[in-house]
Amino acid sequence: MKKRxxxxxxxxxxxxxxxxxxxxxxxxxxxxxHGSYTHNQQKDLKFRISQSIQTSLFDRSVYESAxxxxxxxxxxxxxxxxxxxxxxxxxxxxxxxxxKGGNPNGENLFNSVFAFGVTQFYDSNGxxxxxxxxxxxxxxxxxKILINxxxxxxxxxxxxxxxxxFSHEVGHTLMLNHPVGIVYSIMNNGAPEDNxxxxxxxxxxxxxxxxxxxxx
Amino acid sequence: xxxxxxxxxxxxxxxILLSSCSEAVSESGEEFSGIELAPCGLSxxxxxxxxxxxxxxxxxxxxxxxxxxxxxxxxxxxxxxxxKDILLFVKSQNNIEISKVIKGDLQVENEITILQAYGVVDNxxxxxxxxxxxxxxxxxxxxxxxxxxxxxxxxGDCGGRYPIKNTKYKKIALTDNEDLGVYDKSDFNEEVYNxxxxxxxxx
Numbered sequence: 001m002k003k004r005x006x007x008x009x010x011x012x013x014x015x016x017x018x019x020x021x022x023x024x025x026x027x028x029x030x031x032x033x034h035g036s037y038t039h040n041q042q043k044d045l046k047f048r049i050s051q052s053i054q055t056s057l058f059d060r061s062v063y064e065s066a067x068x069x070x071x072x073x074x075x076x077x078x079x080x081x082x083x084x085x086x087x088x089x090x091x092x093x094x095x096x097x098x099x100k101g102g103n104p105n106g107e108n109l110f111n112s113v114f115a116f117g118v119t120q121f122y123d124s125n126g127x128x129x130x131x132x133x134x135x136x137x138x139x140x141x142x143x144k145i146l147i148n149x150x151x152x153x154x155x156x157x158x159x160x161x162x163x164x165x166f167s168h169e170v171g172h173t174l175m176l177n178h179p180v181g182i183v184y185s186i187m188n189n190g191a192p193e194d195n196x197x198x199x200x201x202x203x204x205x206x207x208x209x210x211x212x213x214x215x216x
Numbered sequence: 217x218x219x220x221x222x223x224x225x226x227x228x229x230x231x232i233l234l235s236s237c238s239e240a241v242s243e244s245g246e247e248f249s250g251i252e253l254a255p256c257g258l259s260x261x262x263x264x265x266x267x268x269x270x271x272x273x274x275x276x277x278x279x280x281x282x283x284x285x286x287x288x289x290x291x292x293x294x295x296x297x298x299x300k301d302i303l304l305f306v307k308s309q310n311n312i313e314i315s316k317v318i319k320g321d322l323q324v325e326n327e328i329t330i331l332q333a334y335g336v337v338d339n340x341x342x343x344x345x346x347x348x349x350x351x352x353x354x355x356x357x358x359x360x361x362x363x364x365x366x367x368x369x370x371x372g373d374c375g376g377r378y379p380i381k382n383t384k385y386k387k388i389a390l391t392d393n394e395d396l397g398v399y400d401k402s403d404f405n406e407e408v409y410n411x412x413x414x415x416x417x418x419x
Contacts, residue, residue, distance in 0.1 A: 089296045101293040101304040109291075111363040112307040112333035113344050114373050115259040126298035128342065130254035142297050144304075151262070165260055172258045190263035 031187075031209050033131070033175040035138040038124055040075075041092065042174060042214060048081045048093040050102060053147050058162050063096075065163035066170040068201045075214040078170060094173065096145045096166075110148045116165045116191065119172040120144045145169045152191070161191040164200045175213050176206060246389040247351060253390040253399065254340040257305070261346075262372045267411035273371050274359040276320030276328075279380065280312030281355040283327065288335035306335030306342050309367065310350040312358070318416060320360075329367045330360070341390060346374035346403040348394055351386045356397060357412065374403045378412055 049063050060082055069078045081093060095102060099110035109118060121129040122142040129138035147166065155161040164186060171187050179185045184203045192198045202210070264270045271277065286308040292301040311327045322328065332350055334343035341349070347370060359376040360368040370376030377397050379385065388394045396404045 093297075095295070095297070101291075102295070103293045103304075106293055106304070107289075107291045107307065108363075109305045109307075109333060109344070111365065111367060111369060112305065112331040113259060114361060114369050114371055114376065115261050117260045118257045118344065120257045120304075122298075122302060126295065126300060126302040128256050128303050130256050130340070130342070131258060132253075132255065142295070144295075168260050169258075178258075189261045194265075194269075195263050 027209070027212055028180050030180045031177050031205075032213055033172070033177050035121065035129070035140050035175055038139050038141045041094075041140075042076050044092075045076075045078045045170075045173060046081060046090070046093040047078070047096050047145070047170065048083055048090065050095065050097045051083050051085065052098040052100070052102075052104065053096065053149055054082065055149070057153070057158055058149055062159055062162045063166055065167045065200075068167060069170060069174060069210070072202065072207050072210050073214040073216060076174060076210065078174075094143045094145070096147060099146050099148055101144065101146060109146055110151070114151075116148050116151055116161075117169045118146045119169045120146070143173045145173070155191050156193050160200060161193070164192050164198060167200075167202070171202070171206065174210060176209055179205060246387045248336075248341055248349070249389045250339070251336060251389065252340045254342045255344075255346075255399070256342050257344045259344065259373065262375065264372055264375050264405065264408060267408050267415060270359050270371060270375065270408060271319065273361070274319060274376070275362040276322055276360045276368070277318040277358065278312075278314045278320065278322060278328075278360070279316035279318075279355065279357050280314045280328070282350050282352050283311045283313050285352050286310040286332075286350045290335065290337060303337075303342075305333050305344055306337060308332050308335050308350060310352075315355070318357075328360075330358070331363070331367045331369055343399075346398050346400065347377055348388055348391060348397050348399060351388075354385050355380050355383060357416070374398050375405055375408070378409050381413060 063080045066078050066080060099108040100106045121138060121140045123129050124141040152158050152162045167186055176187050178189055179187050183205045184197055184199050185205045186199045186202050188195055188198045190198055192200055288306055288308045290306050291304045293304045295302045309329050309331050311329050314322055314324055314326045333345050334349060357378045359371045361371055362368055379395055379397055385394045391399045393401050398404050
């Protein structure tokens, strides 16, 4: 009897020690955006890369960085389409542009906000969905990503910075927020050479939250 | 006849009451009273961990005061997905009169135009910036990048504008942090600000 009790006690102690040593932590929902897509677009998110942000330096290989979001959740799939001259409209694609948002003669957002990139969410009426304190509960029909290559070109490794930046913005389309606290994450603000906490591929933290949001 | 006269008096009294109410709202002294804050877009902002980085990135560094009420413009683009124009962003612009030049080829009393991505649409303050609006009479220290159209933008958005010590800023209904110039205190770079106070001399 005594021996059984001793063995039970030891088993419990070992189990507790194992649990405490593994990365068991409470998810902070502030790391996520609470929006979702009207038609589960995240299952087949297609990003059309405008010619305005394609250069010899910022070419397909930069934008293919977004494919690192694949093979994490079975409910998430990302692909890119490099726009070519005369390419017809392709249904159900999300637009990726420079700061003029697709209007070559228009105003440049990046003259008004000094950022590497911006992700914008729209509802089914084409109305911008506000993000309250960086969380929102909108039903998203469409996203637009704007990329500021003229800022990225000044980095020591512009292609790496651009790849990270695009993956970061795609992370927002997958409802990942800028992380709370000090964590390694591709969702941190900045460029890799300026912020040691930035990863150039989705980190364990990013993978965990992607699965939390969309399922394994 | 008596009834008509009484009705007229009642209407007049109601009008006086209503107008005094609206005056009380504006007399609260808060800008953007009754407007809802609507932050839009998620930005990947450059990070500056020290003043030297900010100084190196800036084309000009000045102390200046907003001269007027900001003027805003909504910017739309045609979007194939909706087959119509949709809002890209709202921009506001305001001039500052420079009272001190720390870096750059400008003079005291020069005026320059600063752009910031925000504006009031349908009773909402739509903003892509973490900085509070540009209010007439407020004085800040600015770290600015010059745009190709000769306007200027704050470096790193909220990283590019800081308060003058011991200055009281106009009350804004949308935040308690108007004295820092940001909606959310976590967007204010305290470390860099302490370096600014230590290095630059302000009156």
